[in-house]
Amino acid sequence: MGxxxxxxxxxxxxxAGLCGFxxxxxxxxxxxxxxxxxxxxxxxxLIQELFRAVPCGVGSKGKLKLTPEQxxxxxxxxxxxxxxxxxxxxxxxxxxxxxxxxxGADSSKVSELAKKRGAPQLGTLGAGNHFLEIQKVSDIFxxxxxxxxxxxxxxxVLIMVHCGSRGFGHQVATDYLKIQEQAVKKYNxxxxxxxxxxxxxxSQEGKDxxxxxxxxxxxxxxxxxxxTQWIRETFERVFGKDWESMDMHTIYGLAHNVCKKEKHLxxxxxxxxxxxxxxxxxxxxxxxxxxxxxxxxxxxxxxxTETAMQKSFGSTVHGAGRCMSRHAAIKKFWGGDVKKALxxxxxxxxxxxxxxxxxxxxxxxxxxxxxxxxxxxxGISLKVTRMVPIAVAKG
Amino acid sequence: MKxxxxxxxxxxxxxxxxxxxxxxxxxxxxxxxFSVICQLDKVKPLESCHxxxxxxxxxxxxxxxxxELISIVDTEAMFFSKFEIQEIKDTMLKAEIxxxxxxxxxxxxxxxxxxxxxxRFEKTDKGYRVRxxxxx
Numbered sequence: 001m002g003x004x005x006x007x008x009x010x011x012x013x014x015x016a017g018l019c020g021f022x023x024x025x026x027x028x029x030x031x032x033x034x035x036x037x038x039x040x041x042x043x044x045x046l047i048q049e050l051f052r053a054v055p056c057g058v059g060s061k062g063k064l065k066l067t068p069e070q071x072x073x074x075x076x077x078x079x080x081x082x083x084x085x086x087x088x089x090x091x092x093x094x095x096x097x098x099x100x101x102x103x104g105a106d107s108s109k110v111s112e113l114a115k116k117r118g119a120p121q122l123g124t125l126g127a128g129n130h131f132l133e134i135q136k137v138s139d140i141f142x143x144x145x146x147x148x149x150x151x152x153x154x155x156x157v158l159i160m161v162h163c164g165s166r167g168f169g170h171q172v173a174t175d176y177l178k179i180q181e182q183a184v185k186k187y188n189x190x191x192x193x194x195x196x197x198x199x200x201x202x203s204q205e206g207k208d209x210x211x212x213x214x215x216x217x218x219x220x221x222x223x224x225x226x227x228t229q230w231i232r233e234t235f236e237r238v239f240g241k242d243w244e245s246m247d248m249h250t251i252y253g254l255a256h257n258v259c260k261k262e263k264h265l266x267x268x269x270x271x272x273x274x275x276x277x278x279x280x281x282x283x284x285x286x287x288x289x290x291x292x293x294x295x296x297x298x299x300x301x302x303x304x305t306e307t308a309m310q311k312s313f314g315s316t317v318h319g320a321g322r323c324m325s326r327h328a329a330i331k332k333f334w335g336g337d338v339k340k341a342l343x344x345x346x347x348x349x350x351x352x353x354x355x356x357x358x359x360x361x362x363x364x365x366x367x368x369x370x371x372x373x374x375x376x377x378x379g380i381s382l383k384v385t386r387m388v389p390i391a392v393a394k395g
Numbered sequence: 396m397k398x399x400x401x402x403x404x405x406x407x408x409x410x411x412x413x414x415x416x417x418x419x420x421x422x423x424x425x426x427x428x429f430s431v432i433c434q435l436d437k438v439k440p441l442e443s444c445h446x447x448x449x450x451x452x453x454x455x456x457x458x459x460x461x462x463e464l465i466s467i468v469d470t471e472a473m474f475f476s477k478f479e480i481q482e483i484k485d486t487m488l489k490a491e492i493x494x495x496x497x498x499x500x501x502x503x504x505x506x507x508x509x510x511x512x513x514x515r516f517e518k519t520d521k522g523y524r525v526r527x528x529x530x531x
Binding site for chain 1: 402407408409433462465468469472499500502503504505507508510511512514
């Protein structure tokens with residue numbers, strides 16, 4: 001797990017540093033009723049078409065041209081804006097953390113620079129560890145739960161999208177780190193590390209950050225839903241069927257970098273707290289928990305538990321986590337070799353350039369199987385299904 | 396040496412940059428960061444942009460300068476390869492940077508932010524040495 005922290009919602013703090021730079025970096029999972037054989041036969045064409053349909057890479061601009069008023073609407077109303085404009089459906093909204101929109105987002109608390117960076121990037125994947133992956137179900141551990149989420153058989157094809165709030169969220173975080181740097185002095189808060197800058201949650205600086213962070217959360221939920229719709233349209237073109245008949249519904253969409261007000265039991269007393277989850281996923285009882293693996297390895301869908309409420313503020317892991325820095329990975333791996341090794345495992349890969357494959361080489365990450373066994377064993381989330389990649393697109 | 400990358404598992408990317416004076420270390424740090432963002436040697440200095448930054452100390456000014464450069468990649472939709480500080484004091488700088496409109500094939504990775512993780516800003520016998528971590 002990355003970091004999970006909870007502070008009293010009245011007397012505590014809220015920290016831009018503890019939430020991180022990529023606000024609402026997260027994952028969406030979309031199911032299909034297609035089989036691995038049906039998709040594998042067209043995987044090369046499919047991943048190339050997806051790569052064209054979903055803009056990715058450094059500085060990638062979306063196909064949407066948002067006016068300032070439309071951007072404000074996205075920031076305030078999140079995926080509701082998307083659905084009203086033909087991206088996704090009400091059913092998608094029902095299957096997202098916070099229903100894809102946090103209340104209390106206030107775009108007047110966001111800098112013009114953040115808006116300028118964010119407006120052209122809605123509907124873009126970005127680069128680095130963000131990806132779009134076509135997966136097949138390899139194992140089902142909890143048939144009843146899997147069925148509830150529309151996962152019926154092994155070899156069923158799912159799609160996973162991992163990305164965040166792009167330059168918009170990065171700028172919101174950068175702006176408020178500066179503001180909270182001053183707040184720490186103003187309110188005389190001692191810090192062990194400069195990265196933990198914060199402000200009292202009920203100070204003006206704290207309230208402003210929370211309202212701006214929610215804008216980035218809503219931007220990111222919308223970003224992933226817009227791309228989800230483009231993925232559906234791509235499948236329609238490649239398979240010659242409409243997406244509803246391929247059952248391409250959202251299983252779930254969630255955040256793994258976020259601050260939220262929640263109630264938790266602390267020393268036997270229910271308390272309102274400001275939870276910061278950074279590199280961590282909400283794991284409330286029966287929550288759908290999506291765990292992204294690496295390019296060549298498995299991803300998982302887990303189920304949230306009561307144990308997580310008792311042990312980890314209703315939180316669990318978010319991914320495999322690196323065991324090698326990106327710089328070391330580039331030195332150790334060559335993109336062409338990584339692509340070839342993936343192909344030998346039957347995984348089609350597409351990237352803006354080979355180096356991103358080297359940076360994200362499976363060998364640069366911890367063993368996801370061990371990570372999942374740890375959280376399953378600890379009971380903070382339980383295994384439902386395991387998926388393995390068929391094809392992956394990276395920025 | 397203008398800069399070198401340093402291994403640190405927790406940090407996504409960490410580099411040290413050097414310079415005989417503030418002007419040089421700021422220019423070299425910018426070059427180090429852009430070698431992460433794009434293929435520096437292939438980005439042509441065709442168009443220029445003016446950049447200004449302010450902060451309360453030289454150490455914080457370096458972070459403000461690099462953050463300004465991260466933002467300008469998005470706002471101008473350009474990659475940059477030449478960085479010339481025209482005026483610099485401990486608390487402000489003015490610079491001209493040159494590059495070309497973004498071509499996806501020249502991109503490397505998105506730098507999300509400059510962080511304070513193990514940040515160092517040191518004056519040495521030979522000038523300045525800085526250590527910077529990037530969140531990517």
